[in-house]
Amino acid sequence: MSFIDECRIRVKAGNGGNGAVSFHRGPHLPKGGPDGGNGGRGASIYFEGNPNLQSLLDFKYQREFIAKRGQDGRGKDCDGRSAEDLVIPVPLGTRLHDEKSKETWDITEAGQKLLMASGGKGGRGNRSFRSSTQQAPRIATPGQIGQERELRLELLSLCDIGFVGLPNAGKSSLLKALTAARPKVADYPFTTLQPQLGVMELEGHSVQMADIPGLVKEAHQNQGLGHRFLRHIARARNLLVVLGLDSERSLESSLDILLSELRLYDPKLLEKERLLVVNKSDLLTHSEDLRKDWENFQKLHPESLLISALHQEGLSELKRRLSEKGSVAKDPSPPAFRSSFGR
Known part of the structure; x- marks a missing residue:
């Protein structure tokens, strides 16, 4: 459609x-x-x-x-x-x-x-x-x-949790793994060209999630999908920041780009509660450089969670962390989860 x-x-x-x-x-x-x-x-x-x-x-x-x-x-x-x-x-x-x-x-x-x-x-x-x-x-x-x-x-999409990430970070795969949504998934940037919604059941209550078009550098100046992305994320109650292991860019560099673009578009976006996950853990067995990147990143952000949406690894822990924070769908006023990084 x-x-x-x-x-x-x-x-x-x-x-x-x-x-x-x-x-x-x-x-x-x-x-x-x-x-x-x-x-x-x-x-x-x-x-x-x-x-x-x-x-x-x-x-x-x-x-x-x-x-x-x-x-x-x-x-x-x-x-x-x-x-x-x-x-x-x-x-x-x-x-x-x-x-x-x-x-x-x-x-x-x-x-x-x-x-x-x-x-x-x-x-x-x-x-x-x-x-x-x-x-x-x-x-x-x-x-x-x-x-x-x-x-x-x-x-502007209304959801409990909005996925934030660079293109090809695996956000669509994660939405598909967590919910019954069936977004288009492929191994190239900008697979998601429009918001995709899904609902995850967590211990008796529903959490609505939205995978929103990937963010690129200078998106606040309307580069890439620019403002079309940013105006949708403005309505998400909480943010799930998804970083993908990438041989071309370090995890810390990816995070810097994301936070910078959110800040430049609207500083209030950084006031939202955030949870940080690193996707594509299955690549660690094939690359020593990626493993070192993850280890260095984990030292800086010890609460970050390593997952593989493709192989559904680490998802139980992710759901548990979300569930621990309470019913975000029933009562949107309290924070759904605390930030795992302090910027």
């Missing part, structure tokens, strides 16, 4: 119905009083959080949403019917930007509804203008115009 995480749309609430000019007529009332009804209210437009949606794909095919107008008033004191409001479902984590006013709103909970365009009020029929000095008014007002907005929708 295609993944769309940003789009621009136009929303237009319904106009109010027009008020009516009418007079009551009957066999014995040739000149009855005014009985023109009021117009109905136009439909408003709401956005509602839907946990079953994972993408803004639907907006690829529909970029304009126009709600229905209210019904016009009629004679015999009949008010027009108000139009039914239009509710547009969006994934949790959707941020809405008004391109004109620069206002911003976030939808983060299932069932959360935001009023984004108010329907116009119905016009007044001549019945409402009758007074002691004006017994037969021949005036009515039109319905008000419905509100209109130009919106930019941006999806």
Whole structure:
């Protein structure tokens, strides 16, 4: 399925119905009083959080949403019917930007509804203008115009744990090993071009994880997948930093790049709780240089965990560490786990 995480749309609430000019007529009332009804209210437009949606794909095919107008008033004191409001479902984590006013709103909970365009009020029929000095008014007002907005929708993945790592660190393989997710896995950079979500069951509660496109040097300047990566990781409650053993770059160098890019994009990202894992332990038996790199790194970061997602080595310990920190899904306010490095 295609993944769309940003789009621009136009929303237009319904106009109010027009008020009516009418007079009551009957066999014995040739000149009855005014009985023109009021117009109905136009439909408003709401956005509602839907946990079953994972993408803004639907907006690829529909970029304009126009709600229905209210019904016009009629004679015999009949008010027009108000139009039914239009509710547009969006994934949790959707941020809405008004391109004109620069206002911003976030939808983060299932069932959360935001009023984004108010329907116009119905016009007044001549019945409402009758007074002691004006017994037969021949005036009515039109319905008000419905509100209109130009919106930019941006999806920021909501998850308990976001995977952070350089391209080809093995994040997708780890997500696949820990959850039922089936992301694309291959031995080349940028296999993951869009966020992949998975759920891990931990002692009676669920933890939602997200593998997010790999980070490269100068990502804060929008290099590689740049801002597209960084804006997704901003919504993760905690970070799982995944480093892959690599003959071209030391583990410490990889970590420096990651932390530097997070800091340059938004220093608050480094305030998130973090756990550090080193992937591809199966390569240690084939390379003395990689083994020395791991040993040196472990001295600097003794709490780091060595794993192999491919051979599922060290995963039980990783799950245990995550489980020890409590139910991150049930109560997101306490820290889910402590940082294993102090930068």
